Amino acid sequence: MKTIEQKRMNRRMTRKGQLQMTETIAILFIFFVLLLFGVVFYFRYQKIAFQEKQEELLAARAMESTLKALFMPELICSRGEAEPEDNCFDVLKLNATQKTMQQYLDEYYFEIFSYATIEVQETYPENQTWILYDKPKPEFTRKEPTFFVVTLRDELAGINQPEYGFGYVSVTVYS
Amino acid sequence: MSRKISGKSSHFVRDLPIGRKAQMEVTFNWVYILIAGTVILLFFVGLVTRQKAISEERLSGEVVEVMSSILAGAGVSEKTKNFIDASGLADYTLYFQCIDGVSEFGIKDRPARTQNSIDAIFAPHEIQSSRIVTWSLPYGMPFKVMDFLLVIPSTIKYYVMGNDAEFVNEFLNSTEGIERIYVSGLQQIEPEENLQVRIIDTSGTIIPGSSVPAQLQSFEDAEVSAVVFTGANQVDFYQKQGSSWQKLNLESVRVISLPGEKDAAKYAAIFAADDQMYWCNMGKTFRRLELLTKVYGGEEIAFGEAGGKIGELIKYYEVDSSSECLGHLAQYNDNALDALTKLSHATTACRLQQDSCVDLIVAADQLKIINDKLRISCSVSLY
Numbered sequence: 001m002k003t004i005e006q007k008r009m010n011r012r013m014t015r016k017g018q019l020q021m022t023e024t025i026a027i028l029f030i031f032f033v034l035l036l037f038g039v040v041f042y043f044r045y046q047k048i049a050f051q052e053k054q055e056e057l058l059a060a061r062a063m064e065s066t067l068k069a070l071f072m073p074e075l076i077c078s079r080g081e082a083e084p085e086d087n088c089f090d091v092l093k094l095n096a097t098q099k100t101m102q103q104y105l106d107e108y109y110f111e112i113f114s115y116a117t118i119e120v121q122e123t124y125p126e127n128q129t130w131i132l133y134d135k136p137k138p139e140f141t142r143k144e145p146t147f148f149v150v151t152l153r154d155e156l157a158g159i160n161q162p163e164y165g166f167g168y169v170s171v172t173v174y175s
Numbered sequence: 176m177s178r179k180i181s182g183k184s185s186h187f188v189r190d191l192p193i194g195r196k197a198q199m200e201v202t203f204n205w206v207y208i209l210i211a212g213t214v215i216l217l218f219f220v221g222l223v224t225r226q227k228a229i230s231e232e233r234l235s236g237e238v239v240e241v242m243s244s245i246l247a248g249a250g251v252s253e254k255t256k257n258f259i260d261a262s263g264l265a266d267y268t269l270y271f272q273c274i275d276g277v278s279e280f281g282i283k284d285r286p287a288r289t290q291n292s293i294d295a296i297f298a299p300h301e302i303q304s305s306r307i308v309t310w311s312l313p314y315g316m317p318f319k320v321m322d323f324l325l326v327i328p329s330t331i332k333y334y335v336m337g338n339d340a341e342f343v344n345e346f347l348n349s350t351e352g353i354e355r356i357y358v359s360g361l362q363q364i365e366p367e368e369n370l371q372v373r374i375i376d377t378s379g380t381i382i383p384g385s386s387v388p389a390q391l392q393s394f395e396d397a398e399v400s401a402v403v404f405t406g407a408n409q410v411d412f413y414q415k416q417g418s419s420w421q422k423l424n425l426e427s428v429r430v431i432s433l434p435g436e437k438d439a440a441k442y443a444a445i446f447a448a449d450d451q452m453y454w455c456n457m458g459k460t461f462r463r464l465e466l467l468t469k470v471y472g473g474e475e476i477a478f479g480e481a482g483g484k485i486g487e488l489i490k491y492y493e494v495d496s497s498s499e500c501l502g503h504l505a506q507y508n509d510n511a512l513d514a515l516t517k518l519s520h521a522t523t524a525c526r527l528q529q530d531s532c533v534d535l536i537v538a539a540d541q542l543k544i545i546n547d548k549l550r551i552s553c554s555v556s557l558y
Contacts, residue, residue, distance in 0.1 A: 160554045
């Protein structure tokens with residue numbers, strides 16, 4: 001009698017134990033699902049944040065490169081020892097700088113502009129184009145062009161004074 | 176009491192009498208909770224520590240990035256002084272150095288740093304300040320080569336002395352907003368706490384041979400320095416060593432510039448940490464000058480032939496061989512082509528040997544005179 005009762009009790013307790021075990025497994029399963037969900041969410045967020053940061057950096061680099069190009073001593077309209085003319089490129093220097101920058105692109109100018117293309121487009125009186133710097137990134141995924149209006153001074157075109165044209169400088173950066 | 180139970184415990188537990196088994200199970204549960212809790216706690220502590228390290232790295236990276244942008248912006252805005260409120264960075268020590276033609280700027284003891292082999296940045300080796308002044312000064316030889324960027328923290332006080340009244344006045348007038356004062360002698364220096372001291376000896380006779388004034392002797396050696404301008408455009412850098420001055424440069428350093436107001440090379444010497452930083456940045460300047468002579472004279476200028484801008488000017492005026500413009504450009508005894516050739520040769524020589532830099536000043540001065548003549552008589556100019 002005692003043995004039967006004991007067996008029943010044992011069986012009841014085993015069932016209870018099994019139930020507890022299933023409960024624990026279920027809780028652990030939910031815990032890991034939630035953890036996985038959190039990890040996936042975190043990494044997706046990090047990926048998006050990283051992409052946004054990259055875009056932000058590219059835009060900043062575009063602005064910085066344009067700024068540097070506008071103030072390059074190789075291009076600016078100098079006036080002896082006086083301050084140079086603002087937003088103005090010297091046409092005679094443009095022709096010469098085109099060659100120099102291409103020749104020393106990897107050796108020197110890459111450090112300034114990295115992967116970029118700098119182009120000066122004349123819109124008046126003619127339509128000449130100067131590609132000063134051209135180094136696109138191989139297999140680039142993103143590019144950011146920036147445009148800035150400039151005057152183009154040609155000292156040999158006018159009579160006793162330089163002639164001014166208009167154009168724009170286009171600076172495209174790659175990442 | 177000898178009842179046995181079965182459950183989730185192991186065989187060994189199952190075979191125990193119920194009382195002892197219960198005791199065992201309770202103990203086991205607590206041990207289990209303790210271990211699991213510790214593991215979970217360690218996991219989160221690790222996560223937090225890692226995140227903290229990442230955040231600090233990211234922050235220092237951002238600081239370097241922002242500072243780089245500020246310096247890039249300041250570097251191209253000619254003759255401007257920017258007062259940067261760096262109170263957020265007051266806990267960080269920014270460092271600047273220049274070795275073998277490459278400048279490095281970053282936060283001390285942090286991985287974030289940036290290198291630059293183009294721009295000339297003259298600064299103290301270390302800056303920990305809530306306000307930083309950036310001053311951009313154009314350097315011409317004789318045409319504009321680049322803008323020198325002078326980085327000046329508010330924690331350094333500059334004491335200018337000596338009998339070069341013209342320069343002293345110019346310096347005081349042009350450095351408003353910077354901690355500087357004129358004193359007639361070393362004994363008049365009244366240092367303030369938490370400030371570093373740099374003495375500018377414009378006559379070149381005050382610092383050499385004298386000892387460090389008593390009021391500066393309590394300062395750390397690294398906090399007191401002097402820059403001494405001696406005759407013939409030379410500069411020496413001194414550092415306090417105990418009660419005496421130690422000259423940092425073994426050979427005298429030349430200030431390579433044309434005479435005129437706001438001599439960028441002279442100001443650069445005042446704000447550079449030492450002779451090494453000064454000459455390293457000047458090296459970058461001469462490299463750019465070398466490329467600029469190629470813009471003005473083409474590759475051919477190395478052989479005395481006309482290319483680049485001067486080539487186009489000569490070609491234009493060649494139609495009239497008696498033209499005064501052609502004379503100034505290529506025919507007269509003192510002509511632009513010869514002067515530019517000399518400048519090109521002198522630049523290359525100066526990059527190799529400092530002594531040759533004197534020729535650079537002569538060549539640049541000559542080109543400046545011819546350029547002025549060209550502008551007056553022909554309404555064109557080389558630069």
